[in-house]
Amino acid sequence: MRIKTIGRPTHVSLKIVKKAAYFYGKYLIGGGKLFNNIRLTIQFEKVNSEDGDYAYCDWTDDNNNCREFQIGIDRSLSKKEALLALAHEMVHLKQYAKGEMKDIWRPVRMVKWQGERYLHEEMDYWECPWEIEAYGREKGLYFKFLTYMQYGEPESLCRRSKHIKIMSPSKTTSPNPTTTTSNTTEKQD
Ligand SMILES: [Zn+2]
Secondary structure: OEEEEEOOOOOOOHHHHHHHHHHHHHHHHOOOHHHHHOEEEEEEEOOOOOOOOOEEEEEOOOOOOOOEEEEEEEOOOOHHHHHHHHHHHHHHHHHHHOOOEEEEOOOOOEEEEOOEEEEHHHOOHHHOHHHHHHHHHHHHHHHHHHHHHHHOOOOHHHHHOOOOOOOOOOOOOOOOHHHOOOOOOOOOO
16 A cells, blocks of 8 residues: 655654554555555545534546555544544545445435445434444544554554453544435446
């Protein structure tokens, strides 16, 4: 996976961001050909937070075979928020790259998830299975990354602590994937 960044986050170094993206990507996708072919641009910007959004993930090449992605993260997020938001968006990257999720515009806007179609107008953001996966995995990825940074091995902490961790709520969210601004359209559906 090749990673490029644009802009600068306020509270975290670009070096850590790149390390985290690589770690998340490798953990989620594995280290094979798919992982190696992915090109990711991480852009730190002022994300339009009218709907409570702080980050997004767009594919930028081919809807049928996504390999190029842009992840946008609000530059003002704290270090923890930025790394959690990145983890969340990397789950969406994995969903697109593996073909689990696909954006469709015709005849109507919808998302195809694991072969099932979800109409954009009927979607409940919090009930979307791709969001449930992303929210469900972001904290685990984040803590694995912290453990990796501290001990150099992501699983060591997990084996030691089986209890449930209580965490403070995060304001990290992502936009509804159907609001992506990608410029290609569905070709086969
Ligand atoms: Zn999301």
